[in-house]
Amino acid sequence: MRQALSGFVSKSAFPLKTIMILAMAMTFVVADVASSLAAKSAAIVVDAKTGKVLYSANADGRRYPASLTKMMTLYLTFEAMAKGKISRNSPVVFSAHASAEAPTKLGVKPGESVAVETAILSIVTKSANDSATALGEMLGGNETNFARMMTAKARQLGMNGTVFRNANGLPDPGQFTTARDMATLGIALREHFPQYYGYFAQRSFLYGRQRINGHNRLLGRIKGVDGIKTGYTRASGFNLVSSVNDGNRRLVAVVMGGTSGGSRDNQMAGLINTYLPRASTRGGGDLVAKADSNPISALAKVLLPKHDAPTPDEKPVAVAEADTAVADDATVAQGDSEDEDTAEAEAPKLVVPAKKVKTVIVSAPKVATAQVVAAYAEPTPAVDPVSTASVPSGWAIQVASSPKQSEAQAFLDKTTKQAPKVLANASGFTVAFDKDGATYYRARFGGFGSKDAAWKACTALKKKKIECYAVQQ
Structure with missing residues (x-):
């Protein structure tokens, strides 16, 4: 940098002091741009009884789904269970490819297997990449074919802004979605598979002698929240789809591109606090059409774009990471662990605050976290076993x-x-x-x-x- 400046100074009419001031100004400009990208998240709140959009911000902008991808993996798993093709106890064999997936994962060795229910629980709690891949390979023959099935199902559900490339959401520049599409998928999961939807309320489960805790910090902390899924990679930022049911009203809300798990959770809490009272107490019936049961016709409807499909229009980048913002997707992907806890081990969890803390909401009414907790917080109960997870609809x-x-x-x-x-x-x-x-x-x-x-x-x-x-x- 200094050598470049010296060479420039020697050939210019500007004094060194002026050049240094200009360089500092450029640094602040870069930081401001990074900050604006970080702040430009996507969000949507949908009344799950009527389908009315109560709040929307960049809801149709392309975003990386990260682990929200696993919602579709589970949709197809539930569909196979409902049709009797597999059961909760069917073995899911882990291939070498599945076992080699990046963390976070269950850690099953190649050739070994777990029950379908174990794979499901590891996905909804630990967001296990290896389990998602193994399920995809079991249902689709291979992950590439399963990704086609996922995208075909997305089209059937009206998710026209989504393309899937893998079963787990690990980085792929050709895999993208929108906040609106994720809300549609969240509603469809609850409408079409209420008998299995209770899995999303699971906060932990026993795997052998190990207690595996979930990533969704709003479960048990915000009254009425009964799922669904978190997601994180460096390219996507912190994502969350939440389902809320207070007995009379139901919402599905999506936040994508958060700069931290804590700010994302607070943003979601603020949206719930603001818009749940505005949701209808009436209505009902399916908002999302049942999917076509013919897999051949379903696949025929989808022609996947090439691998260099357009990526999200704006990739969230924290200010502290502005120096790495110019890295290409391949470089960024090498560091993605899809492990939200590791990525933000030092981040504060959503807790009952002793004083008011400002909630970050994009273009939404400002709501203090203390107000959210006062209206919706409830004591954290003991971990629900699978059989006590509520079925909301x-x-x-x-x-x-x-x-x-x-x-x-x-x-x-x-x-x-x-x-x-x-x-x-x-x-x-x-x-x-x-x-x-x-x-x-x-x-x-x-x-x-x-x-x-x-x-x-x-x-x-x-x-x-x-x-x-x-x-x-």
Whole structure:
């Protein structure tokens, strides 16, 4: 730099002091540009009952999905389960390619396998790249073909601004999406697979003797949040899709391109606080069309673009990383671990603050984090097992009520064993409610697409002398 300046000075009429001032000014310009890119995130809030967009900022701008990609991997996994092609206990064999994926991952060795349910749990909590790839290879034969299936499904769901290149979201310049498309996918997951949607509420799970904790810090911290997925690479920034259900209103919100996990979480919390009260208490029915069941016609609808497809129009770059902003995608990709916790180990988690902290929201009303917590925070309960994750939409059946959650859960387990065929596609969960100052727990099974389906299941259970009634979620 100094040699270049000296050479320039020797051939110019400007004094060295003037040149140095100009150089410093250029430095500040670069920093300002990087800062503006970092601030230009994308976000959308959709009323999940009516489909009305309550808030939008750059919602149609192309962005890297990072691990939000795994939402589509899970959609296709749930679809295969619902059709009986695979079950929760089907083995997922890890190829050498899957095992070699970059962290974060489950760490399964080549040739070894885990159950489908284990792979699902590792994706929704740890965001395991190797599990996503292994599922993709199992369902599509190979990851390239599975990516075509993913993109075909995106078109069927109306996600016209999305192209998938892999099953896990690790960097690929030809893989992109929009905040609007991710909201559509979030709504579709809940509408089309309520029997499996409860997986997204999982905050941790046991893998052998290891307790694996999830990345979604809003679960259990912001009242009503029941999923869905976080995502991070250096190219994408910090992404999050959240589903919220307060019993009367439902939202799906997306934030993409956050400069840190903490600021992204606070932005999401602010959006929830601002727009959930504005959502409709009425409405219902599918907002996203059911996907075409014919895989041949589905693939025929999609012609994937070449590998040099346009990348997101603006790539979030933190000011502190401005010196690396000129690196090409290949260079950036080498450092991507897709591990949000490692990327921001020092970042503060969303906690109940002792004083008001400003929430960052792009073009949205300013909301203090303290206000968010006051309105929506609830104590962090014990980690939910899979069977107690709530199913937020559709019809459910209630089979018991107890003052103890453990008793309600035990009744769910007993009922499942008594009527495995009746509840084959249902998901058990507990719901807390207050009565006369005491807390009780309802034992319910969700995943029924209609009132008739729920009552039919109840009739079958009553034949086994199990009391039951249907209720709309």
